[in-house]
Amino acid sequence: MTDFALGPLDLAALLCSRVCHDVISPVGAIVNGLEVLDEEKDAEMRGFALDLVKKSARTASARLQFSRLAFGAAGSAGAAIDTGDAEQVARGLFADERTRLEWDVPRVLMPKDKVKLVLNLCLIAAAAIPRGGIISVKVSGAETITRIEVEAKGANARLASHVPQLLAGTPDDDRIDAQGIQAYYTGLIARAAKLTLNVAASADLVRLEACPATAGALASA
Numbered sequence: 317m318t319d320f321a322l323g324p325l326d327l328a329a330l331l332c333s334r335v336c337h338d339v340i341s342p343v344g345a346i347v348n349g350l351e352v353l354d355e356e357k358d359a360e361m362r363g364f365a366l367d368l369v370k371k372s373a374r375t376a377s378a379r380l381q382f383s384r385l386a387f388g389a390a391g392s393a394g395a396a397i398d399t400g401d402a403e404q405v406a407r408g409l410f411a412d413e414r415t416r417l418e419w420d421v422p423r424v425l426m427p428k429d430k431v432k433l434v435l436n437l438c439l440i441a442a443a444a445i446p447r448g449g450i451i452s453v454k455v456s457g458a459e460t461i462t463r464i465e466v467e468a469k470g471a472n473a474r475l476a477s478h479v480p481q482l483l484a485g486t487p488d489d490d491r492i493d494a495q496g497i498q499a500y501y502t503g504l505i506a507r508a509a510k511l512t513l514n515v516a517a518s519a520d521l522v523r524l525e526a527c528p529a530t531a532g533a534l535a536s537a
Contacts, residue, residue, distance in 0.1 A: 330497035345372035378408035386435040394424040414448025436502040437466040445470030
């Protein structure tokens, strides 16, 4: 337990701000593309604008579908989520020319807190390799005691210095903004799922692990 606690209204507001931040860019691009289509007569420019609208719409949809599982209720309290659905939204979000997702998770109905934890760890891993790379996800004991391992491999892979504190629920100066809320929320989910988070880092590799406290831990980075 920690002395710091974020109020439920502040938590909800910051998570909403995070989701809005993620979708505002592709939605803005859709608006710009539609304006070009409405005003432009040149066929080449109209084709470019249409491609922009299509690509941005796919991006916005992928981010919203991911956020629905990673941050949303996704059913009533105690509900389980199909890990196949989690894989689908993760591939939709991370499938691009720079990042490859390796998903080693059995397809089962898993408690929603654990599925949300997997997806949120994926977000942290993606942030650690802004130039792209490989995100590897492995879940063992999905139906009993769960161990979740997420690795980010890529050039200059690096975890932001404030992330471990946020995962532990002990933010610097007891302050959290919309940039840090996702890592803090990840820690909340892990504790709700009765799992301990550990972080390790080496050259071009960041590894995040969630496991029962008695199951052993990584060396903290």
